[in-house]
Amino acid sequence: MKILIVDDFSTMRRIIKNLLRDLGFTNTQEADDGLTALPMLKSGDFDFLVTDWNMPGMTGIDLLKAVRADDKLSATPVLMVTAEAKRDQIIEAAQAGVNGYVVKPFTAQALKEKIDKIFIRVDG
Amino acid sequence: MEMTSPLHDSEAFVGELRDCAKLLSDKLNGDDIEGASKLIEQLLEVRDRNIFNQVGQLTRGLHSALCNFSIDDGLTKEPPEMPSSENQNASENINYVIELTQKAADKTMDMVEASAPIALSLGQEAATLREEWARMKRREMTADEFRDVYQRVDDFFGQMNSGTAELNKNLQNIILEQGFQDLTGQVLKRVISLVKGVEENLVSLVRIAGQVEEITGLVDTADTEGKQNSVSTTAADIEAEGPQINADKRDDVVSGQDEVDDLLSSLGF
Numbered sequence: 001m002k003i004l005i006v007d008d009f010s011t012m013r014r015i016i017k018n019l020l021r022d023l024g025f026t027n028t029q030e031a032d033d034g035l036t037a038l039p040m041l042k043s044g045d046f047d048f049l050v051t052d053w054n055m056p057g058m059t060g061i062d063l064l065k066a067v068r069a070d071d072k073l074s075a076t077p078v079l080m081v082t083a084e085a086k087r088d089q090i091i092e093a094a095q096a097g098v099n100g101y102v103v104k105p106f107t108a109q110a111l112k113e114k115i116d117k118i119f120i121r122v123d124g
Numbered sequence: 125m126e127m128t129s130p131l132h133d134s135e136a137f138v139g140e141l142r143d144c145a146k147l148l149s150d151k152l153n154g155d156d157i158e159g160a161s162k163l164i165e166q167l168l169e170v171r172d173r174n175i176f177n178q179v180g181q182l183t184r185g186l187h188s189a190l191c192n193f194s195i196d197d198g199l200t201k202e203p204p205e206m207p208s209s210e211n212q213n214a215s216e217n218i219n220y221v222i223e224l225t226q227k228a229a230d231k232t233m234d235m236v237e238a239s240a241p242i243a244l245s246l247g248q249e250a251a252t253l254r255e256e257w258a259r260m261k262r263r264e265m266t267a268d269e270f271r272d273v274y275q276r277v278d279d280f281f282g283q284m285n286s287g288t289a290e291l292n293k294n295l296q297n298i299i300l301e302q303g304f305q306d307l308t309g310q311v312l313k314r315v316i317s318l319v320k321g322v323e324e325n326l327v328s329l330v331r332i333a334g335q336v337e338e339i340t341g342l343v344d345t346a347d348t349e350g351k352q353n354s355v356s357t358t359a360a361d362i363e364a365e366g367p368q369i370n371a372d373k374r375d376d377v378v379s380g381q382d383e384v385d386d387l388l389s390s391l392g393f
């Protein structure tokens with residue numbers, strides 16, 4: 001399982017990386033915004049994308065839309081981990097095809113739950 | 125920070141000024157002194173009005189910069205009625221940073237304080253058992269003593285098991301607590317952009333003050349660069365806003381993961 005973690009704050013990338021490692025996912029890579037993430041996704045056969053929303057360059061929501069619009073990437077599960085907490089935003093993300101939405105600050109338990117849920121659905 | 129271009133206004137002003145000047149010269153040439161002095165009064169009035177307009181625009185610009193700091197309404201709406209303390213949002217943001225860093229520091233130290241005794245007691249027990257083990261290897265141990273050690277080793281394995289699980293959990297929580305850096309960073313970036321907005325508006329104020337002199341010919345052309353980039357952000361559909369400071373007081377914002385889950389499941393996710 002190869003996972004791409006996208007967040008403009010390196011601290012948050014490390015946190016997510018650590019939590020994922022704790023859950024048994026050790027094959028992770030990082031990008032600091034959508035513009036760097038998208039080419040990595042296109043050339044890297046990632047199985048899972050974890051992204052922030054609010055980033056300079058290309059935001060997470062735009063990255064999500066770009067992923068869904070790309071023939072090769074459209075089926076990639078996407079988990080959004082973000083401080084964006086407006087109802088409109090969550091609905092927007094859902095409509096854009098997000099697979100899970102975790103608001104910061106989050107617990108290890110919340111992250112694990114969402115990931116488990118995504119993979120049960122993807123596998124099933 | 126919506127502002128109509130001061131440049132445009134001043135062009136109109138200069139035009140008016142030129143018209144008046146031409147009239148003035150005509151009147152003076154025609155010896156119409158009374159008409160001329162009326163014109164001069166009119167001229168002063170036009171100039172004052174221009175200054176007032178520009179100062180008014182600037183005040184509005186500054187006001188919206190401060191209001192936008194609350195982020196609530198994005199850049200598209202008119203700023204709300206001027207409250208007595210529009211700086212409140214700025215200080216709320218800064219207070220949020222203080223609160224979050226404090227919480228993270230407290231929690232991190234709590235975790236360390238909870239972990240230290242566990243590590244200490246595991247270490248002490250290991251040291252004691254090691255000594256006992258050495259005695260046993262040297263065959264200095266009675267059967268009764270051995271039975272005692274046997275039981276203690278068994279207990280120790282249990283302690284190791286639960287102790288390391290607890291330590292692991294605490295370490296993970298310490299990592300998680302560092303998320304404050306992201307959240308406060310987003311808020312501080314917002315503070316920086318507020319300060320920039322205010323600064324740009326102040327620069328405009330200086331420029332407007334300069335324009336009066338420029339028009340009267342006292343000072344060379346004031347610099348106009350940077351004039352256009354104060355209003356660059358266009359509000360596209362949905363913009364990122366960063367952490368919500370008063371999530372519990374607002375209806376359009378969720379206050380935690382449970383509400384996110386409820387909202388998504390109500391949408392059929």
